[in-house]
Amino acid sequence: AIGSMVVLLLLPQNKTPLPFKVPFVPLLPLLSVFINLFLILKLSYLTWIRFAVWMVIGLSIYLFYGLRHSVEKERQEEQHTEKSQPT
Secondary structure (H helix, E strand, O other): OHHHHHHHHHHOOOOOOOOOOOOOOOOOHHHHHHHHHHHHHHHOHHHHHHHHHHHHHHHHHHHHHHHHHHHHHHHHHHHHHHHOOOO
């Protein structure tokens, strides 16, 4: 949270006049980060276990589906077969 605050304060400020500006920047985003961290820290350990289990399930599906259906993999295989075929 402190790191977020430092990063937000160190970002270069644009001085161009804009038709709309978000009010209270960087205070409002920092307050939002602290409130969300507070809420996350108040979750029970069972919630964290459920979260971890679902993350493992979701990432496994994402990883294994991605490995099987990768467009980049197909592209590399096509290039490899084109190079290996004599012309």
